[in-house]
Amino acid sequence: MLAALGVGSPDDLARGGLALAELADDALAGLTQVRERFRGVDLVLASDVESPLLGLQGASAVFSPQKGASPQLAQELEGALGRYAEVVRRTLPETTDLLTGKARRLDKEPGAGAAGGLGYALYLLGATRVSGVSEVLEAVGFRELAAAADLVVTGEGRFDWQSLQGKVVAGVAAVSLETATPSVVIAGQTLVGRREAMTLGLSGSYAVAQTQAQVEAAMADPVGTLTARAARVAATWSPSR
DSSP, X not given: OHHHHTXXXXXXXXXXXXXXXXXXXXXXXXXXXXXXXXXXXXXXXXXXXXXXXXXXXXXHHHHTGGGTOOXXXXXXXXXHHHHHHHHHHHHSOOOBOTTTOSBOXXXXXXXXXGGGGHHHHHHHTTOEEEEHHHHHHHHTTHHHHHHTOSOEEEEEEEESGGGGSSSHHHHHHHHHHHTTOOEEEEEEXXXXXXXXXXXXXXXXXEESOOSHHHHHHHHHSHHHHHHHHHHHHHHHHSOXX
């Protein structure tokens, strides 16, 4: 995105995360000018992820393992993103946090790690972050839809601790609870216990795959395995005849 806007060369910025480790000190020379172009634009970062760019809760540590990266590759990605943030700091004058009086580190802002670091790029352009799920639920009139439904079904690739922290499942469950409509989640894998799921307001959580053999089967036939699981959930929640 930044390359397309003229912040730097696609050869530097559009070759994947690992390539960022090779950035020269002047690779983001156009950043200040691009920021100036966006000065009069109300840019909104709608993110359901609170992870910063770097660190134990950052983009590489949290998301790359979900996408199949090895621990070594995740560490290399972390280093590459660290170099990227370093070049940004060399290029962009630091701003001051009005509350603390300290320099504001955009790479540490909540949501900077969203979408592999796209959140950070949007922060660099002056974006303000809002809850992504709240924005979408309001846009589609979800409260009214939930109030008129008998059951709300939501889903996620992996229902884990991140799901409890403002992501789609948590947002859907919260609104469903307010409308007194039962809600359940169907996920590829479920790593959250029943008690934690209930704290969100969920009435149930169902995994498509739990064992390694089931995971392999689901990857081989995602549509079929998801359809079969959804059918069993539907039968569980359908009124008996």
